[in-house]
Amino acid sequence: MSALPQYRKHLHPHEKMRAIVIEKYGGPDVLREASVPRPVPTRDQVLVRTRFIGVNPKDIIVRKGKFQVATGRRFPIIIGHDIAGEVVEAGVDADLAVGEAVYGMINDFAGRGYAEYAAVDADQLGRAPTSIDLRVAAAVPLAAQTALQALRDDGHVAQGHEVLINGASGGVGVFAVQIAKILGANVTAVCSHRNIELVRELGADQVIDYGKTELVSLDQRFDAIFDVFGNYRFDKLKHLLKPHGTYVHTIPSARIFKDVARTFVRKQRAKLVIVRSRRSQLDWLRQQIDSGRLRVVLDRSFPLRDVADAHRYMETKRARGKVVLEVD
Numbered sequence: 210m211s212a213l214p215q216y217r218k219h220l221h222p223h224e225k226m227r228a229i230v231i232e233k234y235g236g237p238d239v240l241r242e243a244s245v246p247r248p249v250p251t252r253d254q255v256l257v258r259t260r261f262i263g264v265n266p267k268d269i270i271v272r273k274g275k276f277q278v279a280t281g282r283r284f285p286i287i288i289g290h291d292i293a294g295e296v297v298e299a300g301v302d303a304d305l306a307v308g309e310a311v312y313g314m315i316n317d318f319a320g321r322g323y324a325e326y327a328a329v330d331a332d333q334l335g336r337a338p339t340s341i342d343l344r345v346a347a348a349v350p351l352a353a354q355t356a357l358q359a360l361r362d363d364g365h366v367a368q369g370h371e372v373l374i375n376g377a378s379g380g381v382g383v384f385a386v387q388i389a390k391i392l393g394a395n396v397t398a399v400c401s402h403r404n405i406e407l408v409r410e411l412g413a414d415q416v417i418d419y420g421k422t423e424l425v426s427l428d429q430r431f432d433a434i435f436d437v438f439g440n441y442r443f444d445k446l447k448h449l450l451k452p453h454g455t456y457v458h459t460i461p462s463a464r465i466f467k468d469v470a471r472t473f474v475r476k477q478r479a480k481l482v483i484v485r486s487r488r489s490q491l492d493w494l495r496q497q498i499d500s501g502r503l504r505v506v507l508d509r510s511f512p513l514r515d516v517a518d519a520h521r522y523m524e525t526k527r528a529r530g531k532v533v534l535e536v537d
């Protein structure tokens with residue numbers, strides 16, 4: 210297959226692979242299996258033989274066509290961002306070797322992850338943790354990097370800070386609780402009654418059952434509030450922030466953009482996390498996982514052919530931790 214130069218970014222005209230594609234935006238039924246050309250890595254990319262794929266709410270947003278401005282209307286589109294697998298081909302400038310086990314997140318808005326192979330910029334991937342298998346590693350990149358960026362880079366969480374995490378039992382939340390603890394914070398986590406024990410086990414110092422306690426009525430004040438579930442807004446929770454506190458939201462909307470802009474020079478800031486995959490972050494996460502400080506909570510896995518069921522499950526918004534697809 211390498212009659213073609215490795216650095217040319219295109220699809221291989223002869224080799225095929227199995228992928229899940231959408232040919233129009235819509236419900237879970239638009240996801241279908243197809244045989245498509247296998248990508249060829251550019252100079253900076255590696256070709257990954259994908260073993261497991263992480264499912265994220267972003268996949269569902271893309272599938273529904275909610276970000277068509279970014280994802281366009283040139284079908285078929287392969288969606289999906291989180292992958293774990295082995296490098297089977299490397300571009301001349303890529304610093305990962307053939308045979309290495311890798312995990313990471315594809316930064317393109319639509320992704321290209323729901324497939325047997327993905328050509329990915331090497332700096333969006335990292336060496337996979339060695340203490341967990343690839344099924345578990347595929348659950349990490351998007352959610353854990355979101356938590357790390359929101360808390361460390363946007364929220365400036367540091368030793369001794371008081372941190373509130375709303376939506377602590379979902380894909381991002383389970384990492385956020387643990388990462389806030391690793392950064393030295395005192396963590397108050399918010400979830401439903403059925404997840405209190407899980408969130409406590411992950412290290413939360415206080416757990417609030419949102420079915421019993423209204424967040425807005427809390428007496429405590431926080432250095433950072435990470436609204437992972439995103440059902441509040443800055444104005445609703447501002448009174449819970451300390452004078453220099455930061456509120457970090459996850460869902461792009463006109464409202465949050467306005468809040469970000471109008472608090473830009475204020476002491477109390479509103480921010481929107483926009484996750485990007487970076488080697489340095491994946492390496493940091495690998496170290497935390499391999500040293501036993503960061504646990505991955507896997508809710509369930511589905512075979513790739515049952516991807517529509519995996520999406521239906523995610524759409525219940527009741528996942529405990531992460532959901533993955535197995536490329537069987």
Ligand SMILES: NC(=O)c1ccc[n+]([C@@H]2O[C@H](COP(=O)([O-])OP(=O)(O)OC[C@H]3O[C@@H](n4cnc5c(N)ncnc54)[C@H](OP(=O)(O)O)[C@@H]3O)[C@@H](O)[C@H]2O)c1
Nearest residue numbers: 266355376378379380381400401438459482483484526528
């Ligand atoms: N901007 C970015 O870069 C970025 C990156 C990643 C994710 N996100 C967004 O962040 C959000 C969360 O992502 P995720 O992967 O964590 O989602 P998820 O795994 O689907 O979240 C499911 C969790 O939400 C909890 N939940 C449901 N209703 C709740 C409520 N009223 N209050 C608090 N928690 C509630 C559930 O816990 P209970 O069953 O205990 O209620 C469940 O554990 C999504 O909207 C996603 O699109 C944005």
